[in-house]
Amino acid sequence: MKKEQYLGVSVSPLTYDQIITDMKTRIQRGEQSTVIAVNPEKVMTARRDPLVKDLINNSTYQIADGVGMIIAAKLKKGELKERVTGVDMMGRILQMAAAENLGVFFYGAKEATVKKAKENLEATIPGLRVVGYENGYVKDQNALLEKIQTSGAQIIFVALGSPRQELWIRENMPKLPEVKVLQGVGGSFDVYSGNVQRAPEFYRRAGLEWLYRLMKEPKRLKRQMALPKFLAAVITSRGDKK
Ligand code: UDP
Numbered sequence: 001m002k003k004e005q006y007l008g009v010s011v012s013p014l015t016y017d018q019i020i021t022d023m024k025t026r027i028q029r030g031e032q033s034t035v036i037a038v039n040p041e042k043v044m045t046a047r048r049d050p051l052v053k054d055l056i057n058n059s060t061y062q063i064a065d066g067v068g069m070i071i072a073a074k075l076k077k078g079e080l081k082e083r084v085t086g087v088d089m090m091g092r093i094l095q096m097a098a099a100e101n102l103g104v105f106f107y108g109a110k111e112a113t114v115k116k117a118k119e120n121l122e123a124t125i126p127g128l129r130v131v132g133y134e135n136g137y138v139k140d141q142n143a144l145l146e147k148i149q150t151s152g153a154q155i156i157f158v159a160l161g162s163p164r165q166e167l168w169i170r171e172n173m174p175k176l177p178e179v180k181v182l183q184g185v186g187g188s189f190d191v192y193s194g195n196v197q198r199a200p201e202f203y204r205r206a207g208l209e210w211l212y213r214l215m216k217e218p219k220r221l222k223r224q225m226a227l228p229k230f231l232a233a234v235i236t237s238r239g240d241k242k
Pocket of ligand 1: 108109110113135136137159160161162185186187188189190
């Protein structure tokens with residue numbers, strides 16, 4: 001599958017539709033797929049931490065969630081054209097699940113959040129079957145795995161924050177052979193539950209979602225400093241893109 005490299009980290013230059021089409025083929029073949037969101041903050045972490053780099057590069061789809069990745073693609077003349085966000089990718093996978101009658105499991109976030117996200121999504125996506133859910137603070141992992149297995153879910157969304165959710169996916173994927181798609185979704189249950197508002201359309205279209213989030217939550221500045229550092233590193237890494 002086609003990939004682009006930014007500072008040694010793989011990114012899939014695929015659209016939502018291309019990912020869904022490819023994913024359906026893999027499901028038919030009985031193969032498991034993982035989806036991981038890549039943004040400048042994660043790339044900078046991956047540069048320091050080989051485990052994070054390994055987690056990203058060994059995923060099936062590395063989606064470019066973050067305008068910084070699109071700017072990097074422009075600088076490197078890559079094929080990556082548009083953001084593929086974790087929250088929208090999850091929405092597209094849910095629509096596919098409803099159309100193909102595949103059961104879905106939600107794991108992560110606070111109890112009230114994950115429950116509300118499930119209710120809201122079932123009310124808005126006709127035919128969607130959320131066959132089980134669990135909050136992200138349960139301790140008994142064996143009971144959790146059993147719950148997932150008996151639910152009959154074939155798709156699971158994990159919202160524990162990064163890189164915990166990706167580590168969880170890597171560790172538990174072999175124990176859940178019936179689950180064919182695993183996506184780490186960060187704060188997406190918070191968004192679908194209605195607890196957290198996404199940036200208005202204007203900011204998203206202008207590639208300024210980061211600015212909106214910064215205005216809402218000024219303490220994000222430290223995390224967002226990864227963006228200029230990332231771009232500076234990309235500019236000076238002339239030979240890096242493959
Ligand atoms: N979370 C969880 N268990 C934990 C820590 C975090 O379920 O032990 C949940 C948290 O409630 C939130 C989600 O993980 O709903 C994503 O957290 P955050 O927004 O910090 O992650 P990011 O997307 O920024 O990596």
